[in-house]
């Protein structure tokens with residue numbers, strides 16, 4: 001398996017927000033990818049968004065809406081991450 005992304009970065013959103021899925025106040029993990037996150041010629045979930053976040057409580061994976069995601073990746077400014085820009089993708093099975 002090969003990732004198409006040039007550079008992956010995992011950053012902490014320092015602000016607490018209510019997770020749109022579990023409604024718990026959480027600090028999301030933000031994953032950003034330059035060049036899009038995907039596996040060889042295939043974008044993950046067919047979305048071009050290059051910023052994703054993961055809820056540390058329910059492990060829901062969200063994509064950030066395309067423009068906001070690109071802005072966040074380009075500037076590193078987490079203010080682009082707002083609740084209305086989050087697109088729920090799936091819940092990731094997690095084993096503690």
Ligand SMILES: [Zn+2]
Pocket residue numbers: 019020021022023024026055056057058059060
């Ligand atoms: Zn959650």
